[in-house]
Amino acid sequence: MDFITSTAVLPLLFGCVGVFSLFKLLQRMRTSAYLRNAVVVITGATSGLGRECARVFYTAGAKLVLCGRNREALEELTEELTASLATQVQTHRPYTVTFDLADPGAIVAAAAEILQRFGHVDVLLNNAGISYRGAIVDTATDVDKKVMETNYFGPVALTKALLPSMIKRRQGHVVVISSIQGKISIPFRSAYAASKHATQAFFDCLRAEVEQYEIQVTVLSPGYIHTNLSLHAVTADGSTYGVMDKTTAQGRSPVEVARDVLAAVGKKKKEVILADLLPSLAIYLRTLAPGLFFSLMASRARKERKSKNS
Ligand SMILES: NC(=O)C1=CN([C@@H]2O[C@H](COP(=O)(O)OP(=O)(O)OC[C@H]3O[C@@H](n4cnc5c(N)ncnc54)[C@H](OP(=O)(O)O)[C@@H]3O)[C@@H](O)[C@H]2O)C=CC1
Numbered sequence: 001m002d003f004i005t006s007t008a009v010l011p012l013l014f015g016c017v018g019v020f021s022l023f024k025l026l027q028r029m030r031t032s033a034y035l036r037n038a039v040v041v042i043t044g045a046t047s048g049l050g051r052e053c054a055r056v057f058y059t060a061g062a063k064l065v066l067c068g069r070n071r072e073a074l075e076e077l078t079e080e081l082t083a084s085l086a087t088q089v090q091t092h093r094p095y096t097v098t099f100d101l102a103d104p105g106a107i108v109a110a111a112a113e114i115l116q117r118f119g120h121v122d123v124l125l126n127n128a129g130i131s132y133r134g135a136i137v138d139t140a141t142d143v144d145k146k147v148m149e150t151n152y153f154g155p156v157a158l159t160k161a162l163l164p165s166m167i168k169r170r171q172g173h174v175v176v177i178s179s180i181q182g183k184i185s186i187p188f189r190s191a192y193a194a195s196k197h198a199t200q201a202f203f204d205c206l207r208a209e210v211e212q213y214e215i216q217v218t219v220l221s222p223g224y225i226h227t228n229l230s231l232h233a234v235t236a237d238g239s240t241y242g243v244m245d246k247t248t249a250q251g252r253s254p255v256e257v258a259r260d261v262l263a264a265v266g267k268k269k270k271e272v273i274l275a276d277l278l279p280s281l282a283i284y285l286r287t288l289a290p291g292l293f294f295s296l297m298a299s300r301a302r303k304e305r306k307s308k309n310s
Pocket residue numbers: 043044045046047048049050067068069070073099100101102127128129130131150177178179180221222223224225226227228229230232248251
């Protein structure tokens with residue numbers, strides 16, 4: 001046994017570790033080469049995941065275009081990034097563009113400004129989004145529209161505004177942050193889940209249509225992340241929810257998720273689920289045993305209503 005361990009198993013083990021490490025190193029080098037000096041547009045850069053994505057893409061040497069509605073927050077982030085310690089690659093001072101994704105005219109103007117300034121976009125990271133809490137029966141249709149405008153029509157319009165220049169160059173990468181709720185629908189999230197399902201569908205269609213131009217499309221579906229999403233969520237009457245939910249507070253660190261986003265973009269992944277086992281299994285359950293999934297969701301709705309009323 002000792003003989004086998006020393007003569008065969010150990011060298012094989014070291015060999016495997018060596019090959020794996022080399023593979024990882026090559027992957028990191030490929031990501032780094034892909035993003036160095038690349039023009040990367042990030043929406044929702046003022047907070048949460050977008051802010052952390054800004055950090056990792058900046059450190060990778062990308063030429064960032066930071067987008068959001070809050071000019072001051074964008075300027076603050078720019079100063080913070082440029083003041084950060086030297087990295088291994090040359091970094092670039094981010095450019096900021098302020099616009100509301102619910103304003104179609106502002107989106108077209110922002111895309112024109114970005115193209116005027118940089119000539120092209122290498123990576124568009126559609127990250128901005130808003131969540132919602134409420135019962136369908138109580139929810140004003142304007143609330144449904146607001147969520148769809150921010151999470152669906154806004155990213156669609158921005159993508160369409162930048163797509164012709166990507167097609168012309170036969171180069172570009174469209175990335176979208178969807179959600180596990182783009183795959184399964186849970187009670188009291190109707191507008192949010194609908195907007196994320198629509199996002200998934202649209203960008204799946206886009207992927208197929210632009211493959212001929214060598215344009216990449218990556219859809220990422222995270223589970224809970226510890227950001228301000230629940231604080232910023234809109235409720236049935238249009239007011240802000242303003243609560244840090246336990247599920248959000250116990251979610252993954254946005255720093256870690258941003259690293260996963262960077263890796264997925266670097267590897268030009270088509271789709272990535274960034275969630276724990278249970279939500280990932282729930283996606284399979286929805287497909288393979290929909291009746292059981294619907295019963296579980298109905299029970300979840302009953303429990304949630306009961307705890308709200310008690
Ligand atoms: N946190 C979570 O548990 C999960 C989040 N996600 C997704 O991650 C993405 C980022 O959210 P997260 O960081 O968590 O949440 P945050 O609330 O922390 O950040 C949301 C960002 O979106 C921007 N935004 C919201 N509305 C608009 C608008 N109308 N126009 C332009 N920008 C807007 C905000 O900018 P500002 O208000 O300054 O304009 C902010 O920068 C979202 O798409 C979300 O659905 C997916 C799965 C889980």
